[in-house]
Amino acid sequence: xxxxxxxxxxxxxxxxxxxxxxxxxxxxxxxxxxxxxxxxxxxxxxxxxxxxxxxxxxxxxxxxxxxxxxxxxxxxxxxxxxxxxxxxxxxxxxxxxxxxxxxxxxxxxxxxxxxxxxxxxxxxxxxxxxxxxxxxxxxxxxxxxxxxxxxxxxxxxxxxxxxxxxxxxxx
Amino acid sequence: xxxxxxxxxxxxxxxxxxxxxxxxxxxxxxxxxxxxxxxxxxxxxxxxxxxxxxxxxxxxxxxxxx
Numbered sequence: 313x314x315x316x317x318x319x320x321x322x323x324x325x326x327x328x329x330x331x332x333x334x335x336x337x338x339x340x341x342x343x344x345x346x347x348x349x350x351x352x353x354x355x356x357x358x359x360x361x362x363x364x365x366x367x368x369x370x371x372x373x374x375x376x377x378x379x380x381x382x383x384x385x386x387x388x389x390x391x392x393x394x395x396x397x398x399x400x401x402x403x404x405x406x407x408x409x410x411x412x413x414x415x416x417x418x419x420x421x422x423x424x425x426x427x428x429x430x431x432x433x434x435x436x437x438x439x440x441x442x443x444x445x446x447x448x449x450x451x452x453x454x455x456x457x458x459x460x461x462x463x464x465x466x467x468x469x470x471x472x473x474x475x476x477x478x479x480x481x482x483x
Numbered sequence: 484x485x486x487x488x489x490x491x492x493x494x495x496x497x498x499x500x501x502x503x504x505x506x507x508x509x510x511x512x513x514x515x516x517x518x519x520x521x522x523x524x525x526x527x528x529x530x531x532x533x534x535x536x537x538x539x540x541x542x543x544x545x546x547x548x549x
């Protein structure tokens with residue numbers, strides 16, 4: 313009795329159109345949404361999903377399901393495959409099959425890293441000024457000798473890498 | 484919803500159309516690699532960027548006293 317009172321309210325009050333349609337269409341009961349029903353899933357760790365893959369069978373498929381109730385030796389190979397496909401979407405082999413996705417991913421990554429290089433080129437061309445003269449080959453070589461003469465960082469640094477007897481860098 | 488009615492004949496299910504990756508994956512990979520190597524090859528060789536590498540093992544010390 314209480315339920316009928318609720319349903320009469322449903323008829324009178326203004327709620328969403330779709331809900332109204334459903335309420336009128338199915339005698340006041342709201343149709344269950346697809347997402348509320350048990351779902352089919354292709355997963356390696358779920359060998360037998362809760363429902364069959366194909367929910368609404370065609371007439372052909374319904375006839376086949378009837379035939380399935382008899383002796384299975386009467387079924388042809390094609391019919392057995394069709395029954396399998398009604399129940400399952402992908403086979404394990406199809407599920408586990410690798411893809412070529414890595415190519416697109418790697419290619420995209422390299423593309424964007426290349427774009428980073430383009431940014432550097434732009435910066436060098438449009439933004440940075442000339443390189444200071446203290447970076448020229450002659451200045452750096454003179455600077456290096458002066459540092460070695462002063463014994464700069466003799467423990468682990470530059471002077472430690474120079475062999476003062478052989479007058480060359482340590483190998 | 485997954486329970487879409489498959490009214491097509493059984494063969495139709497087994498045609499798995501090539502995905503984007505099947506069609507263009509190799510091209511994208513090679514194109515990306517080419518772009519990457521060309522850009523960074525240019526940056527490291529021709530662009531004359533001061534990377535500030537260590538002089539150790541690279542420069543020959545030169546007399547500085549005048």
